[in-house]
Amino acid sequence: MRARLPWILPLFLALGACSEEEPTRRERVPLTEDRERLERLGEGLYRTHCALCHGRDGEGYQADEAPMLANQEWLRSASDEFITAAIANGRPGTPMSAWSRAHGGPLSDVQILAIRTYLRSWLRFPRANVDDTRVEGDPARGHILYAVHCSRCHGARGEGVDAVALANPALLATASDGFLQYAILHGRSGTRMLAFRDQLEPQQIDDVVAYVRSMGDPDAVARAAHDHDHPPRPPEIAPLAEMQLVVNPDAQPARLTLRDERFVPAAHVRRELERGRRIILLDARPPSDWLTRRIPGAVPVPFYELESVISLLPRDGTPVVAYCACPHAASGQVVDGLRRNGFTNTAVLDEGIDHWANEGYPVASGPAQP
Ligand code: HEC
Ligand code: HEC
Structure with a gap:
């Protein structure tokens, strides 16, 4: 009976797939020639949109904590669904934007598939299918181990001190137990993430996985999973030509004092806005981020x-x-481009938008200006 199962299973899956009526986010596996075409498309898109932070060859850490996407352990253990979700929905609260059109980002589903196909071309080993791995651990025991071995990088509550925020709902909604276990067992070669298989017993690793799983706020994790399965409606953003570019167009120009001829402290910009001075504010992130939270008038x-x-x-x-938000990479690229085009009175907001919001300075959201 067992020997027959491998025959029956694909047939069953094929029938199941045919009877599916509703369009889902699951894409068909592309044919070889399609794959090569997708890979080329993905390479161009990657260079334009992702290399800024993740590096031209996926080496990571060009901006902040952008992880190494060419990492072999990551590519082996991350499912297609996991990678697609990370790109489409981003990681709210971090510099990783939501790139899908559904969130107001620039990329179509096919373009996201193309980028994923390109990332996969960096994998030199067979995939490890870890998503069905069963992990049973004790979160209380895991908590103690986590505090000793993990918190200095990932933060006491998984908030991410100087590594990925493990408690991020968007991460936990799509990372399987097996994926988390694999990362802890094997680490991520070429990054600061060590392999713990020689330091911790298998059961201890599963305890840590159980604890990491428990760190996310369950409601937020459920919302993130729901958001992924039912992408929101793309919000309409007016074309730039129809927006008011200049804040306080009739007033005196703002006076900015720059550090290193490039950076302006958030407090200066805030002061000049309060004085009602004339200024142009450019949000250098994908429009999905502009929609979520921006400086009013940007x-x-x-x-x-x-x-x-x-x-x-x-x-x-x-x-x-x-x-x-990164806090200089994207805004720096915009200021460099402006200066090349002859705009000299330009500056990068030194601390970035997250600091701005944390200081309690005014913010706006939604498709309508300000
Ligand atoms: C402004 C910098 C920035 C840009 C541009 C950017 N990312 Fe990221 N990305 C990040 C950061 C930072 C993280 C880690 C977020 C966290 O702490 O969870 C991340 C996380 C990810 C992850 C999740 C990895 C994991 O295992 O958790 C993937 C996949 C990813 N990015 C792919 C992309 C792709 C593809 C693009 C281009 C479409 C892109 N990123 C553009 C900064 C960026
Ligand atoms: C020295 C710092 C450091 C320590 C200690 C550390 N990590 Fe990491 N961890 C990282 C970095 C950096 C990454 C991202 C590597 C990359 O892919 O670029 C990471 C990645 C991960 C990931 C994958 C997350 C993702 O989104 O892909 C998991 C899960 C993880 N760590 C769990 C742990 C656990 C659990 C411990 C303790 C047993 C631990 N880490 C200890 C730095 C650390």
Whole structure:
């Protein structure tokens, strides 16, 4: 009976797939020639949208804690679904944006599939199918081990001190126990994430997995999973040409004092806005982030689309401040591009938007200005 199962199973799955009526987010496996085409498309998209932080060859850590995507242990153990979800929905609360159109980002489902196909081309070993691995552990015992071995990098509550925030609901909604276990067992070669298989017993590792699983707020994890299965409606954002680019267009220009001829402290920008001074604020992140939280009056000028604004910006010396969350990479690229195009009165918001919000300075959200 057992020997027959391998025959029956694919047939069963094929029938199941045919009877599926509703369109789902699961894509068909592309044919070889399609795969090569997708890979080339993905390479271009990756270079434009992702290399800024994850590095041209996926080496990671070009901005903040952007992980190494060419990492072999990661590529072996991350499922297609996991990778797609990370790109489409991002990791709210971190510099990793939601890139899908459903969230107001620039990438279609096919483009996300293309990028994933390109990332997979870096894998030199067979995939490890870990998602069905059963992990049974005791979170209380895991907590103690976690405090000793993990918290200095990942934070006491998984908030991410200087490594991935493990308690992030969007991560926990898509990471299987097997994926987490694999990361802890084998580590991530070439990064600071060590392999713990020689330091901890298998049961201890499962205890830690159980604890990591328990760190996420269950409601937020459920919401993130629901969001992924039922992507929101793409919000309409007006074209840049129809937006008001200049804040306080009739007032005196803001006066900004720069550090290293490049960076302006958030407190200065806030002060000039309170004084009602004239300024242009460019949000250098994908529009999905602009929709979620921005400085009032800022317009979305993603770092990979700077040309869209060059011809629209007034050349009357109005100071231009770009910001992002990372906190300098994307905004730095925008300011470099502006300066190459002759805009000299430009600056990078030094601490980034997260600091701005944490200070309690005003923020706005939604598709309508400000
Ligand atoms: C502004 C910098 C930035 C850009 C641009 C960016 N990322 Fe990220 N990405 C990050 C950071 C930071 C994280 C880690 C977030 C965290 O702490 O959980 C991350 C996490 C990820 C992860 C999750 C990895 C894991 O195992 O948890 C994937 C996959 C990913 N990024 C892919 C991409 C792709 C593909 C693109 C381009 C479409 C992209 N990223 C663009 C900064 C960036
Ligand atoms: C010295 C710092 C450090 C320590 C200690 C550490 N980690 Fe990590 N960990 C990292 C870094 C950095 C990454 C991301 C590596 C990459 O893929 O670029 C990571 C990745 C991970 C991931 C994968 C997350 C993802 O989104 O792909 C898991 C799970 C994880 N660590 C769990 C643990 C656990 C549990 C412990 C303790 C047993 C631990 N780590 C100890 C630095 C550390």
